[in-house]
Every structure is written in structure tokens, then in C-alpha cells.
Amino acid sequence: xxxxxxxxxxxxxxxxxxxxxxxxxxxxxxxxxxxxxxxxxxxxxxxxxxxxxxxxxxxxxxxxxxxxxxxxxxxxxxxxxxxxxxxxxxxxxxxxxxxxxxxxxxxxxxxxxxxxxxxxxxxxxxxxxxxxxxxxxxxxxxxxxxxxxxxx
Numbered sequence: 001x002x003x004x005x006x007x008x009x010x011x012x013x014x015x016x017x018x019x020x021x022x023x024x025x026x027x028x029x030x031x032x033x034x035x036x037x038x039x040x041x042x043x044x045x046x047x048x049x050x051x052x053x054x055x056x057x058x059x060x061x062x063x064x065x066x067x068x069x070x071x072x073x074x075x076x077x078x079x080x081x082x083x084x085x086x087x088x089x090x091x092x093x094x095x096x097x098x099x100x101x102x103x104x105x106x107x108x109x110x111x112x113x114x115x116x117x118x119x120x121x122x123x124x125x126x127x128x129x130x131x132x133x134x135x136x137x138x139x140x141x142x143x144x145x146x147x148x149x150x151x152x
Contacts, residue, residue, distance in 0.1 A: 048136040057084040
């Protein structure tokens, strides 16, 4: 098992807030595990690491595919803001056109969430990912300059 300990997370709330939003799961032996909520984990995994992005995409896909039939408005909002897979984002946008229109200023690539624009949407998702990775690189460089070493 791998455990990541991070002292600073870009764009993520303070520990007390994260703890209040945590998800608790229990295994078959009855052992409970407290985990970051999915929205908080998604934000925390928007890093410069190339291995974080495929995991992020799969977590979002699994969540969407598991809950889309009975989605709450909060879940629909989350998916429209975070989905990384063009066909699923197109489907989510089609299911919630009013919410899509409302979120366009916040995530402009939603304008491309149409079947005819799937190729352009995929390129926009890549650009969005690259921008997030650059933000993380910048934060790491800033922390490195402050402390004289890398922090995570």
C-alpha cells in the first residue's frame, strides 16, 4: 500500500475542512478507512506528475458511470467541471444543458461538449491538463525557492 503525505496542496482546503468532507469506507473485515472526498482528491491530484492524470481520469469515469442514472445536481456540476473523457463529458453536458450553459464562464471548453466537436474537445482537455500541470510546476518551484529544497 502507498500512502502520500503532503504538507501543501494547491487549491485544496485546509485539513479540518478536508476531514469534515472525508469519505469513510469499510473493508470486508470491518476495518474502516477515512479517505479524501472524491472532489478533494481530484483537486489534489492535479499535479505535474504524468502518472496522476490517468488515475484522475479513471476515478472520474468510474464515478460518472456508477452514478449517472440517478445523479444529483451536485454530482452533475462536479462532472461538468471535472470530467477528463470527451465522450463522457459530451454525454454529461447533453444530460444537463442548463447547467452546462451556466458553467461555460468557469470552464469554457464546455462549449465544445458536442458530438461534432469531440476532436476539438479532446485537444481542449489536453490544454487544460497542461495548464494545471504548469500551475503545479510553478508552485513547486516557488516552494523550492523558499526552502531551498523540493516540497510535496
